[in-house]
Amino acid sequence: MNGKAERVIRTLMEMWHNQHIFSDSKDRKQKLKRFINFYNTVKPHKAIFGKTPYEFLEDYFNHEV
Structure with missing residues (x-):
């Protein structure tokens, strides 16, 4: 999970900040x-x-089980 958080932070810095x-x-x-x-x-x-x-979340939660 740590790698994903680091990726989000890097993207945030590169694309926004x-x-x-x-x-x-x-x-x-x-x-x-x-x-x-x-x-x-x-x-x-x-x-x-x-x-x-x-x-992605919309598809996930609307998926028929």
Whole structure:
């Protein structure tokens, strides 16, 4: 599990933190919220077959048992 957390942090730094200039901590928090929404609902992930995390979970919970 530790490797996955490290990967998320690295992605966060590469795709979000290093790409923005923040005017203050409120601005940073607001932009972080927008990035997390993008990351979970828009950005396809190779590890989950090109789906977004939201799509993957939606499929998982809607799967007939």
